Amino acid sequence: MNETVNVRVFRGDAESGGWRDYAVEVEEGQVVLDVIHRIQATQAPDLAVRWNCKAGKCGSCSAEINGQPRLMCMTRMNLFAPGEPITVAPMKTWPLVRDLVTDVSFNYETAKTIPAFKPRPPEADGFWRMQQEDIERGQEFRKCIECFLCQDVCHVIRDHPANKAAFAGPRFFVRLAELEMHPLDTEDRLELARRDAGVGYCNITKCCTEVCPENIHITDNAIIPLKERVADRYFDPVRWLGGKLFGRRRP
Amino acid sequence: MPEYERHDYDVIVIGAGGAGLRAAIEASARGCRTALVCKSLLGKAHTVMAEGGIAAALGNVWPQDNWEVHFRDTMRGGKMLNNWRMAQLHAQEAPERVRELEEWGALFDRTNDGRILQRDFGGHRYARLAHVGDRTGLELIRTLQQHAVHKGIDVFMECTVTRLLKDGDRVSGAVAYWRESGNLVVFAAKAVVLATGGVGKAFAVTSNSWEYTGDGHALAYEAGAELIDMECVQFHPTGMVWPPSVRGILVTEGVRGDGGTLRNSDGERFMFDYIPDFFRAETADTVAEADAWYEDKENNRRTPDLLPRDEVARAINAEVKAGRGSPHGGVFLDIAARRPAEYIRRRLPSMYHQFKQLADVDITAQSMEVGPTMHYIMGGVRVDADTAATTVPGLFAAGECAGGMHGANRLGGNSLSDLVVFGRRAGMGAAADAAAVDAPAVDDAQVEAVAAEMNAPFAREDGEGPYDIQRDLQETMHTLAGIIRTEAELLEARERIAALRERAARVRVHGHRQYNPGWHLALDLPALLTVSEATARAANLRRESRGGHTRDDYPDPDDGWGGRNVVVRRGADGAMDVSTAPLPEMPAELRRLFEE
Numbered sequence: 114m115n116e117t118v119n120v121r122v123f124r125g126d127a128e129s130g131g132w133r134d135y136a137v138e139v140e141e142g143q144v145v146l147d148v149i150h151r152i153q154a155t156q157a158p159d160l161a162v163r164w165n166c167k168a169g170k171c172g173s174c175s176a177e178i179n180g181q182p183r184l185m186c187m188t189r190m191n192l193f194a195p196g197e198p199i200t201v202a203p204m205k206t207w208p209l210v211r212d213l214v215t216d217v218s219f220n221y222e223t224a225k226t227i228p229a230f231k232p233r234p235p236e237a238d239g240f241w242r243m244q245q246e247d248i249e250r251g252q253e254f255r256k257c258i259e260c261f262l263c264q265d266v267c268h269v270i271r272d273h274p275a276n277k278a279a280f281a282g283p284r285f286f287v288r289l290a291e292l293e294m295h296p297l298d299t300e301d302r303l304e305l306a307r308r309d310a311g312v313g314y315c316n317i318t319k320c321c322t323e324v325c326p327e328n329i330h331i332t333d334n335a336i337i338p339l340k341e342r343v344a345d346r347y348f349d350p351v352r353w354l355g356g357k358l359f360g361r362r363r364p
Numbered sequence: 365m366p367e368y369e370r371h372d373y374d375v376i377v378i379g380a381g382g383a384g385l386r387a388a389i390e391a392s393a394r395g396c397r398t399a400l401v402c403k404s405l406l407g408k409a410h411t412v413m414a415e416g417g418i419a420a421a422l423g424n425v426w427p428q429d430n431w432e433v434h435f436r437d438t439m440r441g442g443k444m445l446n447n448w449r450m451a452q453l454h455a456q457e458a459p460e461r462v463r464e465l466e467e468w469g470a471l472f473d474r475t476n477d478g479r480i481l482q483r484d485f486g487g488h489r490y491a492r493l494a495h496v497g498d499r500t501g502l503e504l505i506r507t508l509q510q511h512a513v514h515k516g517i518d519v520f521m522e523c524t525v526t527r528l529l530k531d532g533d534r535v536s537g538a539v540a541y542w543r544e545s546g547n548l549v550v551f552a553a554k555a556v557v558l559a560t561g562g563v564g565k566a567f568a569v570t571s572n573s574w575e576y577t578g579d580g581h582a583l584a585y586e587a588g589a590e591l592i593d594m595e596c597v598q599f600h601p602t603g604m605v606w607p608p609s610v611r612g613i614l615v616t617e618g619v620r621g622d623g624g625t626l627r628n629s630d631g632e633r634f635m636f637d638y639i640p641d642f643f644r645a646e647t648a649d650t651v652a653e654a655d656a657w658y659e660d661k662e663n664n665r666r667t668p669d670l671l672p673r674d675e676v677a678r679a680i681n682a683e684v685k686a687g688r689g690s691p692h693g694g695v696f697l698d699i700a701a702r703r704p705a706e707y708i709r710r711r712l713p714s715m716y717h718q719f720k721q722l723a724d725v726d727i728t729a730q731s732m733e734v735g736p737t738m739h740y741i742m743g744g745v746r747v748d749a750d751t752a753a754t755t756v757p758g759l760f761a762a763g764e765c766a767g768g769m770h771g772a773n774r775l776g777g778n779s780l781s782d783l784v785v786f787g788r789r790a791g792m793g794a795a796a797d798a799a800a801v802d803a804p805a806v807d808d809a810q811v812e813a814v815a816a817e818m819n820a821p822f823a824r825e826d827g828e829g830p831y832d833i834q835r836d837l838q839e840t841m842h843t844l845a846g847i848i849r850t851e852a853e854l855l856e857a858r859e860r861i862a863a864l865r866e867r868a869a870r871v872r873v874h875g876h877r878q879y880n881p882g883w884h885l886a887l888d889l890p891a892l893l894t895v896s897e898a899t900a901r902a903a904n905l906r907r908e909s910r911g912g913h914t915r916d917d918y919p920d921p922d923d924g925w926g927g928r929n930v931v932v933r934r935g936a937d938g939a940m941d942v943s944t945a946p947l948p949e950m951p952a953e954l955r956r957l958f959e960e
Contacts (some may be wrong), residue, residue, distance in 0.1 A: 126878070142607020142723070154831040158882030159875030163405070165573040168613045168718065170502065171408045187721055210544055211879040221406065221521070229514045230469035239463055242478030248471045252496060255471055255503060259407055295469070 115140050118190070120148055122160070123202040126211045132200070133157075139190050145201060146174050146185035149213070161212035169326060172260030176213050177202045182262040182324045204265040206274075220261050223281050226309065227288055232297040247296045254291035254335060256327040257284065263321035263331055269314045281310035283321035283331050290335035293342065307343045312336065368548035368811065373399045373518075374798040375791075376538060376553040378525050379580065381409035382501075382783030383763025383790070384559030385508035390791025391557070392515045396798055399551065400512070401520040401540060403575050407509045410561050410573050411783065414501025415616035415714065417483055417493025418465075418784075419777030420458035424479045426490035426661075431455040433489055436957045438778060440642070441487040441672045442742070442771020443911040444926060444958075445593065448950040449749035450769040453789070458781040461788065462494050470507040472496055484621040487672040487775040489646070491621075491661075498616045498714045504780055523549060525579065526887055527814045528556060528587045528759070529806060535587055535758035536804030539814045543884065546877020548815055552806045554798035557752070557790045558584060558745060558761040563895040565834070565888075567738035568842035571603055571614040577888040578895030580765030584745040585894055589754040591932040592767040592945075593743035594895070595903035596912045598774055599847045601676035603737025605694035610722045612737040615697065615715060617776040619732075620669045622711050623658055624699035626680070627731070628688035634695070635668035638679035643671055658702070674773040674911050677736040681847055684735065694735030700728055736847055740779065741895075742770040742912055743902070746931070751793030752786055758797060758804075762790035768929075772911025821886045827872035830886040837864050837892060845900045850916045854904040861897050868893060894940075901942045902930040 115138050124133045135152050146167055153160045164174040167186045174185040178201055179193075185201070193199055207215035235241050263283035264270065270277050281289075289306050292298050306312045319332045329335070346352065375391040377384045380402035392398040402409065421434040435455035439446050462480065466472065472494045473481040482491045496503040512519075522543040529537040529550075537552040560580030564572025585591055602615040620626070628634045633654075639647050647668050648654040654667035669676070680695050690696055699708055705728035709716050712727070719725040719732060744767035745754050752760045763783045770778060821827075844857035868889040873882050908922035909915050928944040935941035 140608055143609040144722070147609045153881060154835075158829050158831065158873070159880045161879040161881060165404055165408045165575060166410070166413050167573070168413065168610075169721070170499070170714070171404075171412045171573065173405065173408050189722070214544075214879050216544075217405070221519075224510070225513050229511065232467055232469075235463075235467070240479065241466060243471075243474055244478050245474040248474065251471050252473075255496070255506065256499065257506075258412075258502065292469075295471070298469075 118199065120152070121198065121200045122149070122152065122213070124160070124212050125209070127209050130209070143190050144186055145178055145188040145190065148190065149185060149201065161210070161214045163214050170258060172258030175204055175260045175262050175265065177204060182266045184260060184262070184326050187326055204261070206265045206267075206271045217261055219277060220259070220264060220284060223285055224288075227285060227292070227305070228300050228302060230292060230295065230298055231300040233299050241297055243296045250294050250334060251291050253329055254287045256329055257287055258327060259284065260326060262324045262326065266320045266324045268318070268320065276311070276314065279311045280314050283315075283336065285310060286312055286315070286339055287329060287331055287335045290339050293339065303343055303346055306339055307347060312339050312343060315340070368550050368815070370550045370552065370806070371399060372552045372803065373397045374553065375399075375555045375557065375794045376401055376551045377557040377559055378538065378583070379409065379559035379561060379763070379765070380406055380519070381411035381559060381561055381763060382504050382508060382780060383787035384409070384557070385505065385512050386784045386787030387557045387559055387762055387791035387794065388517045389508065389512050389515055390788045391795045392517050394792065394795035396795045399518045399520060401523050401525055401538070401551065403522065403524045405521050406519055407505055409505060410576060411501045411505045411780070413571070413573065413614065414504070414780055415498040415614060416485055416618040416621065417495030417500045417777045418458070418462060418504065418780035419485070419488060419492050419775065420462045420494055420781055421455060421492060422459050422462065422480060422482060422494065424475055425482045429490040429492060432957055434458070434492065435954070437488050438775055439771065439958070441775040442773055443921065444771065445596070445910060445929070445947070446771030447749055447768035447948060448954060449948065450786070452954065453749055454769060454778070454782060454785050457785045461781065461784040465504065465507050465784070468507050468511040470503050472503070483618060484670065485617055485776045486620070486670045486676065488777065493621070493777040495618070497710070498618050498712045500780060504783070520549070524884065524887070525583065526818060528583050529810050530587060531804040531807065533757055534801075534804065535756055537806055539811055541818065544879055546880065546883070550806060550811055552804060554801050554804060555758050555760065555794035557794050558759070558765050559763045559787065559790070560765045562741045562764040563892070564738050566837060566841050566892050566896045567846070568838040569603065569612040570738040571600060571612055572738070578891045579888070580761060581744060581898070582891035582894040584754055584756070584759065584761060585898070585932070585934060587756050587759060588934060589756045589759060590746040591743060591898055592746045592929040593772070593902070594741070594898040594932055595906050595930055596742035596772045597738065597899060598673055598740040598742060598912045599677040599736040600739035601673055601680050601736055602697055602734040604723065605690070605733050605735040606692035607723060613718065613722070614737065614739065615732060615734050616712070617673070619697060619699055619712060619715060622699065623702040624697050625667070625669050625702070626676070627696045627698060628683045629690060630688055634683050634688070635671065635676065635679055638675060638682070639668050639671070640675060643675070647671065672773055672775060677847060678914060680736055690733040692733050694733040696731040697734045698731040700730065705729070738846070740764060740774055742772060742774055743767045743899070750789065751796070752790035753793050753797070758801070760790045760794045762786040772913060818887060821871050821873040821883065824870065824872040827870040828867065829873070830871050830882060830889055833864055833867050833871065833889060834885060834892065837861070837896060840864070841896050841899070845896070845903055848914050848916050849903050851904060854900050857900040858897065858904070861893060861900060865893050897940055898932045901940060902932055905930050905942050905944070
């Protein structure tokens with residue numbers, strides 16, 4: 114069953130780099146991350162790759178495989194036709210550290226800007242009551258494994274790095290929507306979503322939804338409702354007039 | 365003198381899984397300048413892989429449940445080798461820690477009346493595991509991470525600690541390196557919390573991620589701390605067995621908790637043949653009773669499919685050995701026969717996805733093939749139950765790298781609760797300790813020695829790379845110190861580990877220091893070898909079978925051994941010293957819980 118395939122891997126750092134070809138033996142059932150590990154163990158011990166669980170649960174091994182943002186640990190080698198060229202490249206949107214490893218600190222910095230969950234007071238026994246159907250949307254968003262593939266593919270920052278200062282990206286719209294729809298939360302983050310996170314930049318091309326390994330409906334369930342809530346508050350002419358006449362405080 | 369950056373803190377926490385995050389949150393809340401130092405990116409630690417749930421006697425599904433029942437289950441599951449005080453604190457405090465997670469934003473699955481739902485798991489008398497489908501670990505780590513981000517904790521990501529620093533008898537900090545640059549970092553700290561997790565990467569088939577190289581165990585050992593129960597290694601009964609590249613990946617016990625049953629190649633529910641006397645009174649002995657239990661838990665006893673993990677793992681091992689295994693060397697686990705597809709997809713979404721994507725198996729229609737996989741080490745750094753203090757001043761440990769809580773076998777769901785109960789206590793202990801001491805001195809000579817050792821693999825002209833050494837160690841531990849052990853094999857394991865140590869001392873690394881995985885592995889090897897040697901030696905000393913330690917040459921439990929921990933420490937001559945110590949004695953008011 115073992116066969117030898119040719120895999121083209123990006124090698125290099127911020128200064129220089131290029132494709133390197135490796136002939137690798139592949140066993141039945143293997144995934145791209147297995148192949149990268151075999152290259153490490155047999156041909157290139159210093160090939161840099163970030164990974165942890167190898168089970169699709171931690172979101173560390175994000176890369177661009179034949180141009181598609183994917184988790185290396187969940188991409189089976191039998192996805193490729195015999196003889197089909199296979200390329201493995203680092204995520205393009207983030208600064209390159211080395212080989213397949215990128216600097217994803219943008220995401221950790223952005224996470225700090227989102228105000229924490231702030232629950233209403235609990236009931237007498239110290240606990241809260243919530244119905245399952247009221248938390249299911251939030252649970253969908255909390256499936257996010259922070260692989261940052263949605264961020265990588267989003268053209269708002271992929272093609273226009275300058276936008277990073279004004280755009281939090283799909284991962285954080287998911288986070289904002291999650292908090293916004295949390296039955297217990299009392300904090301208002303809509304101004305943040307509009308002004309600092311730049312939800313208006315998204316023009317709903319759904320690329321993020323397509324690459325999400327957790328199949329979160331990022332665009333339909335998170336971004337569009339967030340846009341609607343922002344639009345309701347800030348761009349609804351009736352509300353605007355009401356605000357003018359009755360002096361509703363605009364945050 | 366090598367150049368390095370230096371940071372001064374009251375408390376540093378090494379490891380950012382559930383225990384490390386919770387410890388850092390606590391130390392910071394108590395006014396300590398706190399750093400969290402972790403090998404990976406934040407939120408990627410092994411906690412993320414926990415599936416089934418967090419055990420806490422909330423009593424939401426079974427009002428009869430309370431901390432005493434949970435305590436009793438935990439001790440019995442651990443074959444009474446547990447530190448009773450840890451098991452007591454754990455059972456008492458777990459409900460409050462679950463409530464706290466909800467306060468910090470966790471969204472657990474709900475009961476019909478809107479409270480936190482709890483599921484059945486092996487060894488727990490009542491449905492006790494708060495959960496989120498089958499991704500409870502992700503929920504726990506993300507909740508703690510999102511809470512910690514706003515608490516003024518400095519996080520050092522992809523920063524690996526290689527050695528603790530000492531100032532006299534006291535721990536005074538740590539030496540680490542940045543993975544990205546390879547540059548040295550020195551932390552001076554009044555107190556250090558170890559929360560580094562386990563040792564799975566010393567074994568060939570494991571559910572553990574790459575980080576699990578025994579770092580905390582080895583750091584503590586090198587600093588003079590004691591390790592206990594290192595022979596007690598948990599093989600989770602249900603790991604994936606096929607295809608080869610996914611061998612060992614966890615299949616949650618929740619599959620059985622939610623209705624899945626084990627069968628051999630003859631289609632038999634073989635677990636009925638493996639009910640030990642210890643659990644006979646509370647376990648169904650006919651298929652009819654076991655099946656009825658799913659619907660009526662008050663009038664039927666539990667299915668033996670949900671015996672504690674050590675029992676189930678040994679049973680599967682025996683079935684495969686007897687030639688009644690599945691085509692790829694496991695047994696069959698089936699939930700499709702009992703539950704509708706929609707239920708399975710809702711309760712076990714990750715399992716559905718994992719089998720579909722990695723093994724082309726649809727678990728809503730087909731059986732899974734499963735077999736034992738190294739999952740957890742009960743043994744670890746010896747700690748004081750209340751403060752998590754180790755036997756070395758200034759050093760604390762919590763979570764998987766600490767020993768005692770789980771005795772000879774951990775119950776499923778007791779790990780996530782362990783992390784938050786004792787993570788918090790370690791943070792409290794470290795904060796109190798840090799408040800009582802002056803800023804420690806950092807000894808440059810110690811730093812220099814560590815730096816020289818770390819750089820040595822680049823300078824060697826010959827010698828082999830680290831990958832083969834790790835693979836040979838994994839094979840050694842798997843075949844000679846694995847699920848079933850004998851004296852002859854354990855002695856051979858020790859010899860082989862000694863030979864691997866010599867190879868590791870000559871390991872050579874190519875390339876440079878910037879994000880070089882070959883070098884990182886080379887630096888992980890000494891810890892892997894230390895924990896492997898500790899396990900092999902302790903396993904050889906304990907001449908009985910108990911929980912996650914099974915001796916083919918001493919197949920029964922022994923009352924004398926049941927009252928003792930095996931203790932590993934570094935001897936005065938630098939060699940590993942293995943001895944025994946009596947268990948702490950349980951007070952009479954708790955002992956009575958076992959007399960019914």
